[in-house]
Amino acid sequence: MSATAASSASALTPRFDQLRRRLTGAVALPGDPRYAQLSTPWNVAVSATPAAVVEARNAQDVIEAVRFAAEAGLPVAVQATGHGIADALDGALLVHTGRLDECVVHPDGWARVGAGVRWQQVLDAAAPHGLAPLCGSAPNVGVVGYTTGGGIGPVVRTYGAASDRVRAFEVVTGDGTLHRVTAEQEPDLFWGLRGGKGALGIVTALEFDLVPLREVYGGALYFAADDTAAVLHAWRQWCVGLPEQATTSIALLQLPPMPGVPEPLAGRYTVAVRFVWTGAADEGAARLAPMRAVAEPVLDGVGVIPYPAIGMVHADPVNPMPSYEATDLLRELPAEAVDALLAVAGPQAGSPQVIVELRQLGGAFAREPHHPSALSHRDAAYTLLTIGVPAPPVRDALVAHGDAVRAALAPWATGGALPNLSAGTGAERLARSYDPATLARLSELARRYDPFGVLRAGQVPVR
Known part of the structure; x- marks a missing residue:
């Protein structure tokens, strides 16, 4: 952790104690046994050093973490498997969603999963019903991060992107509000969460269609x-x-x-x-x-x-x-x-x-x-x-x-890039991930749903 980030974390320690009392889950600070385990990305070439990590146990913990970050003036990042983390996150409050492990497959062709679920869990749960999720090439990747980035897997030419199969999201936006999002209910968020790669909130649960494929x-x-x-x-x-x-x-x-x-x-x-x-x-x-x-x-x-x-x-x-x-x-x-x-x-x-x-x-x-x-x-x-x-x-x-x-x-080359390939941050990467009209709309939605600018850490549209 940088000296500035360490100093910031130390100054906020009493307030992190207050946050602990608001959570069902845990808070890990630098030096705590769980801090390194929770904050280390899958790409170990990146040294993630957030001010603190919230190990969320439910959606309410995510709400409390986001509201606390707004009160404390901290940016928020999110991680489940850590495949998408691309910067050090100095000074950020990292919300770890790995404990949100609900995984229910409905035999009539759809699934509901928590933000901590990985694709292999869904693959194994769906197989007895002759059903299949549109996972990526690496089934160890988390379902939510992959899907919010679009999701381009080994059967993409047959069935399309994973984000095209989403039925509903449950998401905590930057204003600390939990939303249930469908095409009919909050259509703007439904548009932006499918491909927006975490720009508009922290997804706590996801519902999506499966395909018949044994x-x-x-x-x-x-x-x-x-x-x-x-x-x-x-x-x-x-x-x-x-x-x-x-x-x-x-x-x-x-x-x-x-x-x-x-x-x-x-x-x-x-x-x-x-x-x-x-x-x-x-x-x-x-x-x-x-x-x-x-x-x-x-x-x-x-x-x-x-x-x-x-x-x-x-x-x-x-x-x-x-x-x-x-x-x-x-x-x-x-x-x-x-x-x-x-x-x-x-x-x-x-x-x-x-x-x-x-x-x-x-x-x-x-x-x-x-x-x-x-x-x-x-x-x-x-x-x-x-x-x-x-x-x-x-x-x-x-x-x-x-x-x-x-x-x-x-x-x-087209000049573009897909959000899930080669994780990165910054204005140049965002400009490559989206066409200008899409980026402008994502930015407008980010201003609407994140009025305090809490969701600044990670791949989010520039303001």
Whole structure:
């Protein structure tokens, strides 16, 4: 914690004692045993040092925390799993919602979850009913943060964004008021909470529709470094003709030799073609056949899998780790763009990145939902994402190389970015996350529902 933040926390200690008496949950200050555990983000390269942490047990605790912050002149941040925290939060009151763990699946096709629930819990609870949530590639991520950022997962081209399936929110706005929000009841908040990524309040519970899906044909084909150019060019041509039952991405990988990384991939440069088909398995195999024919995979991990195992498609890391990320959206991917990417991130480029990924969008994602939302950039064709581990000896090179990858693909970039990819803060990141009209409307709603400017910490619209 900075000296200023530590001094501020010390000066407010008596008032934090007052806050404790207003809560069912707990307050953790610097030096308390729970403080580090609750405040540490998933990305351990970020050192979060809030003035205090409220471990909320219910929505009333969130209300009390927000009202206290307004009285004390503190900004408020929120964390459940910590995947979205991107700055130090010095001087902020961090509301930790991990104990809000309600998870109820209704057999007629919808679920209600608390803000502390992770996707794997919903996957496992929905499976006995033949139902599936629109989770992300990493089921260890929290449901609420992912959904309020839009939610672009492994079946997004078939079913659209997770935020499009929301029925209702329960949210504490910056004025310390708890709202139940639906399309008919508080439609402005319903618009902004779907894609606004925490700009308008702290969500305590979420209700959303599930889809009937027991299993998928999916996984990843991994190819050797020598086949990179052939595979990437073939993927570019192949994915353009895919129907909406298919969602695919491609990743240039340099995975370290560590537990959980298969031997054919560990310590080597490989290329992963990820593929999920929501139709019949034989049709999926036929659709994937052209990519299997490009070269002999070093590992073929595609087959019929139960939907609760959807995390194996991307095989994202589960445990906290340091990372640096950069992202863009692309409007197209011509052959020249593939060559530009190979020049800066191919096997001979000396890339320090662990992952350089392209995800195809389009399909159901490109269509506006029945109820419009703040999720922007539905016309983008691909996402670009680089992920590196900021550790010696490549730490200093990561940022420059991430910029170089973006620069190489700049001729085909839209200038936008999706809120959930590459967590970040500040005016520049916000301007990339939303089109001007959407950002202006989010800012107006933030002024209305947060008149004291309490929700200043994290990714919120500029005022």
